[in-house]
Amino acid sequence: MNFIKMQACGNDYIYFDCRKDSSVYDKAAAPDWISKICDRHFGIGADGIVLLDDVDGLRMTMYNADGSRGKTCGNALRSLALYLDCVDQAAFPLHIRTDVGHAKIEKKSAGMYRVAMGRARMTGMAETDDGTPYHIVDVGNLHSVCFGREQDVVQLAERVHRHYGLGDLNVEQYSEQGERRLAMQVCEIGTGHTLGCGSGACAVAFDACYRGICTYGLPIAIEMEGGTVEVECHKNGAVWLTGDAAIVFEGNIDDK
Numbered sequence: 001m002n003f004i005k006m007q008a009c010g011n012d013y014i015y016f017d018c019r020k021d022s023s024v025y026d027k028a029a030a031p032d033w034i035s036k037i038c039d040r041h042f043g044i045g046a047d048g049i050v051l052l053d054d055v056d057g058l059r060m061t062m063y064n065a066d067g068s069r070g071k072t073c074g075n076a077l078r079s080l081a082l083y084l085d086c087v088d089q090a091a092f093p094l095h096i097r098t099d100v101g102h103a104k105i106e107k108k109s110a111g112m113y114r115v116a117m118g119r120a121r122m123t124g125m126a127e128t129d130d131g132t133p134y135h136i137v138d139v140g141n142l143h144s145v146c147f148g149r150e151q152d153v154v155q156l157a158e159r160v161h162r163h164y165g166l167g168d169l170n171v172e173q174y175s176e177q178g179e180r181r182l183a184m185q186v187c188e189i190g191t192g193h194t195l196g197c198g199s200g201a202c203a204v205a206f207d208a209c210y211r212g213i214c215t216y217g218l219p220i221a222i223e224m225e226g227g228t229v230e231v232e233c234h235k236n237g238a239v240w241l242t243g244d245a246a247i248v249f250e251g252n253i254d255d256k
Contacts, residue, residue: 001027001253004083005044008075008245010195010226013062014038014046015083018053025051031067037253038065044251047191050076052083059097064190071141071168072098074115074198074229074241081105081113082245100140111244117199119237120206128159135207136169139239143203146173147211157187170197174204174222180214183223195226202239205231 001024004015014037016024027033028051037043048070051061060080062070077096084090085107092107104116117139124136134146144160150173157171174184184204186197201222208214216235219242221228229243 004250005248006079008078009224011075012046014049016051018051034063034067047194066190068190072100077103077115078113078245114242117202117239117241120239128163137203139199139202142169144169144171145207153185153187154193172200181221196224198241201229206233209233
């Protein structure tokens with residue numbers, strides 16, 4: 001069973017091209033198999049797995065490291081764009097279907113891609129039990145976004161989940177680093193602390209525009225632990241994510 005490991009901003013996934021071998025769908029039905037190969041000590045090591053097929057057009061199906069389903073991922077979409085660019089010599093723009101709709105992907109330069117992430121919207125605001133305020137931003141998946149209060153993001157996620165209920169809520173905290181430049185950390189549902197999150201970067205940029213920290217329509221640099229992306233948010237909620245991606249290595253899993 002052939003795979004390719006790729007990363008974007010340190011957000012690494014194991015990718016399977018199901019156009020060539022669809023048997024991985026049977027394997028992915030078992031969460032234990034996914035968590036085993038994603039284990040960083042006893043497996044390949046990754047934040048999750050991504051399956052590519054072309055049933056009714058290109059489609060991305062993703063799973064978190066614990067075997068649960070993910071809805072969308074901006075970093076994975078850029079990595080798939082790189083794969084299709086290198087392997088298929090694909091013509092751009094690409095259109096890839098996710099669980100939350102179709103994503104349009106443009107090629108900006110070698111290894112650099114711009115993804116239409118859909119429309120972001122503010123769905124609520126609340127406080128944790130220790131008084132930390134957060135906004136809930138929907139970018140196809142849900143994000144709890146906290147501004148300005150530096151703290152351990154894993155501990156913050158525990159407090160948010162205790163208050164909100166675990167559900168399908170990723171957690172980000174961010175701070176202002178300069179004009180149109182923000183720094184963020186993230187804890188993702190089903191994976192935990194990761195070095196980057198594309199949809200999380202979009203949620204943070206949208207929150208910053210909503211708060212008046214940044215301006216709609218202008219590019220915003222989002223610094224994550226694994227790298228930097230650029231996000232554009234518009235008043236109608238449309239969000240674009242631009243960044244690079246890289247191949248880490250290829251391999252084969254003995255499925256016996």
